[in-house]
Amino acid sequence: MPRQLLTYLDACLPDLLDEMRQWIEIESFTRDITAVSWMVNVVGERLSKLGASVRKYNGKPQADHLLASWPGEGEPILIVGHVDTVYPPGTIDEFPFRIDGDVVRGPGVSDMKGCILLTCAALQALRHFGRWTSRPLKFLITTDEEIGSPTSRRYIEEQARGCRAALIIESAEEGGWLKTWRKSVSMYDLVITGKPSHAGVAPELGISAIHELSYQIGQILPLARPEIGTTINIGKISGGTAANVVAAEAHCTIDVRARKVGEAERVDQALHQLAPRLAGAKLSLEGGVNRPAMEPTPATMALYAAAEQIAKQLNLPIKASGTGGGSDGNFTSAIGVPTLDGLGGWGSDSHSFDEWLSISQFAPRAALLARLIETL
Structure with missing residues (x-):
C-alpha cells in the first residue's frame, strides 16, 4: 500500500x-x-x-x-x-x-x-x-x-x-x-504614564515614564527561566517627545514563551503584580496568554x-x-x-x-x- x-x-x-x-x-x-x-x-x-x-x-x-x-x-x-x-x-x-x-x-x-x-x-x-x-x-x-x-x-x-x-x-x-x-505564547503591552516637565528648568516637577519603564524592564527580564525553556523578549520600546522634556508616557511590548505548562501563568501573575517605583507613575498592562503550551x-x-x-x-x-x-x-x-x-x-x-x-x-x-x- x-x-x-x-x-x-x-x-x-x-x-x-x-x-x-x-x-x-x-x-x-x-x-x-x-x-x-x-x-x-x-x-x-x-x-x-x-x-x-x-x-x-x-x-x-x-x-x-x-x-x-x-x-x-x-x-x-x-x-x-x-x-x-x-x-x-x-x-x-x-x-x-x-x-x-x-x-x-x-x-x-x-x-x-x-x-x-x-x-x-x-x-x-x-x-x-x-x-x-x-x-x-x-x-x-x-x-x-x-x-x-x-x-x-x-x-x-x-x-x-x-x-x-x-x-x-x-x-x-x-x-x-x-x-x-x-x-506557549503570551503577548503584552505595558504602558507607563508619568508627568511632563521642563528637563532643565523644573525636572523635579516631572515624573519620567521612561525612567519608570527602565526600572520595570529590570523587573521583567529576570522572570525568564531559559534553562527550562521560558524566555522573555522586550520587542519594542517607545516614549517621550523631546530631549528637554521629562517623558509623560512610555510603552513596551513583551513576548513570553514557555515550554512547560504553568510557566506562562507564573509569568503572567508576576507581570500583573508589577508596581510603580516612582511616586505618581501609573502602569497599565494589557494582553495575556494567547496559546497554552x-x-x-x-x-x-x-x-x-x-x-x-x-x-x-x-x-x-x-x-x-x-x-x-x-x-x-x-x-x-x-x-x-x-x-x-x-x-x-x-x-x-x-x-x-x-x-x-x-x-x-x-x-x-x-x-x-x-x-x-x-x-x-
Whole structure:
C-alpha cells in the first residue's frame, strides 16, 4: 500500500502544482476578508468533491471558518489548518509563485496553502484506493491563525473535544520533523504614564515614564527561566517627545514563551503584580496568554510512534521535535487531545520572501498523512 500511494500521488503532482499556483495567487491576507472568503470557498468546493459535508462558522470580524466532515463510527479524527497568510495584497507582484529546482516558492506556500492542498491529496488518495478511515473525520479550516486565532479558538476546542487525535498540518520545516511540543505564547503591552516637565528648568516637577519603564524592564527580564525553556523578549520600546522634556508616557511590548505548562501563568501573575517605583507613575498592562503550551504527553508520543512506523515504511526521515512558535495544536493539546503537529509538507522560511515547499517530498508527506488517518 505505501508504494501504491506514492506512485498515485507522484502521478497527481503536475495537476497539484498547477492547483497550488491558483491557490497562491489568491492573496488571502488575514485582514482581507473578501480574499480569505474566496479561498475558503475554493477549499470548501475541493473537499465537497471528496464527499465532505461542509458548513461555515462565524469568524467576524474576519472571514468565516469552514468545517468539512465525513461520517463514521467511534472517536473522530480532527485535522486543523488555516488559509489566511501574513502577506498583504500586492505581494504576489514582488514574490510570485515559481518552481525553483526541487522547491516551489510563493506567499503562503508552506504556511500553509501547500499543506492544505497536500491534505486534500492525501484524502483523495484514500478515496481512490478505498482505504477511508472508519472513524468520523473532520477538517477544520480557519481564517485568523496568523493573528492568534481570536475567533477560531472556540471552534478548534469545540471540534477537538472527544477526538481520538488532532492532526495539525503546519509545515514540517527543513528536515521534515514532526512537532510533539510547542511553547506557549503570551503577548503584552505595558504602558507607563508619568508627568511632563521642563528637563532643565523644573525636572523635579516631572515624573519620567521612561525612567519608570527602565526600572520595570529590570523587573521583567529576570522572570525568564531559559534553562527550562521560558524566555522573555522586550520587542519594542517607545516614549517621550523631546530631549528637554521629562517623558509623560512610555510603552513596551513583551513576548513570553514557555515550554512547560504553568510557566506562562507564573509569568503572567508576576507581570500583573508589577508596581510603580516612582511616586505618581501609573502602569497599565494589557494582553495575556494567547496559546497554552503543547507538551509531549504519553498519548501524543504514542501518536508519534504510529507516524514513525509509517514513515519507516515510506523511507521518510522523521523524528520528534518542537519549536518556540505556536500553532492551533497548542489549543487541542491543552484540552487533553493527543496532538501531532508538523504533518504538512516539508518547507520553511515562512513569512518571508524565501518561503518554500519541497516538491520531491510532497508525495511522501501526503502518503504519511494518508496512512496515519487510515491506521487511526
